[in-house]
Amino acid sequence: MARLTKKQKEAVAKIDRSKVYTVAEASQLVKDITNVKFDASVDLAVRLGVDPRKANQMVRGVVTLPHGTGKDVKVLALVTPDKEQEAKDAGADYVGLDEYLQKIKDGWTDVDVIITMPSVMGKLGPLGRILGPRGLMPNPKTGTVTMDVAKAVEEVKAGKIDFKVDKTGIVHASIGKASFSADKIAGNANELIQTLIKLKPTAAKGTYIKSIYMSSTMSPSVPVDPKAVS
Numbered sequence: 395m396a397r398l399t400k401k402q403k404e405a406v407a408k409i410d411r412s413k414v415y416t417v418a419e420a421s422q423l424v425k426d427i428t429n430v431k432f433d434a435s436v437d438l439a440v441r442l443g444v445d446p447r448k449a450n451q452m453v454r455g456v457v458t459l460p461h462g463t464g465k466d467v468k469v470l471a472l473v474t475p476d477k478e479q480e481a482k483d484a485g486a487d488y489v490g491l492d493e494y495l496q497k498i499k500d501g502w503t504d505v506d507v508i509i510t511m512p513s514v515m516g517k518l519g520p521l522g523r524i525l526g527p528r529g530l531m532p533n534p535k536t537g538t539v540t541m542d543v544a545k546a547v548e549e550v551k552a553g554k555i556d557f558k559v560d561k562t563g564i565v566h567a568s569i570g571k572a573s574f575s576a577d578k579i580a581g582n583a584n585e586l587i588q589t590l591i592k593l594k595p596t597a598a599k600g601t602y603i604k605s606i607y608m609s610s611t612m613s614p615s616v617p618v619d620p621k622a623v624s
Contacts, residue, residue, distance in 0.1 A: 405428075408426060409614060416618070416622050421580040428572040428613050433573045435571060437610070438607070438608055443600050453594075456535075456554055461579075463553050467551060469509060473489065481543050485551050509532060555568070567586055591603070
């Protein structure tokens, strides 16, 4: 096991492992134990009482974080010429179609979100093996396949994220930056948690929110009391 550095030991010492924290307490504590030299991301990991292998227990959705993600999200709008100006005006970083489809075929994936139109999805099918593993394939369920391109771009730029439970039953999501105030981190965390609660599958039995951990890049994780958020 790797030895902890002095700063890592100091961070671990600040976490009381005999207790679980409220969202507000965890948000402040994560700020206190973050000691990297860059603006670290703050992440939430929520373990759900679901079996993701069963279609009726899959949890997937979108949430607009009230205080944004703190990231400069790079958006590619794959649209027909009549929608190009709309996408540009809304703030898309890259706008076009065939030239970007070719770039992706050649291995270019330097974007965070791809937004497109229903009529274009047929052209993206062959790129699934490139976009799928990177989480870049547009999906109507996440609002990234739409005729209202401007709205989709604006929402992503404002802090809209999509999430999906993984095969171990955990939802991982970035909810802000360590430079955010504790109140803003807590606000974003609560928004995500409440969205997850609303998406509870009817087939899920027993305890739904099993555990919640908040952390920042390279920091230890802080346990959050699941009973305090339901």
